[in-house]
Amino acid sequence: MTTARTTAGAWIRRFHPADDAAARLVCFPHAGGSASYYFPVSRALSPGLDVVTVQYPGRQDRRHEPCLDDARLLADRTAEELRPWCDRPVALFGHSLGATVAFEVALRLRERGVTPLVLFASGRRAPSRHRANERVHLAGDDHLIATIKRMSGTDPTVLGDDELLRAVLPAIRADYKAAETYRYEPGPALDCPLVVVNGDSDPEVTPGEARSWSEHTAAECVFHWFTGGHFYLNDHAADVIALIRDRVLREM
Helix, strand or coil: CCCCCCCCCEEEEEECCCCCCCCEEEEEEECCCHHHHHHHHHHHHCCCCCCEEECCCCCCHHHHCCCCCHHHHHHHHHHHHHHHHHHCHHHHHCHHHHHHHHHHHHHHHHHHHCCCCCCEEECCCCCCCCCCCCCCHHHHHHHHHHHHHCCCCCCCHHCCCHHHHHHHHHHHHHHHHHHHHCCCCCCCCCCCCEEEEEEEECCCCCCCCCCHHHHHHHCCEEEEECCCCHHHCCCCCHHHHHHHHHHHHHCC
């Protein structure tokens, strides 16, 4: 099997090309995250799966581009960029904001006749569950910095360099705005299975908010809980990667 594209554009990163893989995994970063967060996932799953990761504008090599602070707009652009990468079955994995964007991308792919093998929604409440009191994106820089340090999802190198940290704040703020201002627009449920994965002490996702993901698919919806907080997957990387591999292969 040959890939539809040999090189990735600005939106897509492909660290370990696996041209002969039967399926492709598309990974969506969390708020403030970047494509490189999934480098270890790509390395572990290749060559069994061809892993590509979305790189949102405003960070790393796209740091000079305007950030997008709307989850639906992120999904619009990502779905368009993924069009050439749907030459084989695709699975989607998103963490935190990435889970919301992945969900919206799945809706857009369906409009184009593409049903994902499975959608992994990690560290994020169901699209229909809104928290009205979220205002982190409106807070001052110090409060925003304190929030991301508490969440433990930002590169320690960045956290330890105040100048660098403040340089990336616009992208982080835009991502938080995208997450906090997102509102689900009711419509037909997805046709693909959902695998919902969370940390059991994550303050961002209650069990009830997680269970509501089952409302968003007409297929199977299963739940996995790991010990830990919002970035539980940093401590359970091997188990999460095995979960992804096993489930995607099961759907083939």
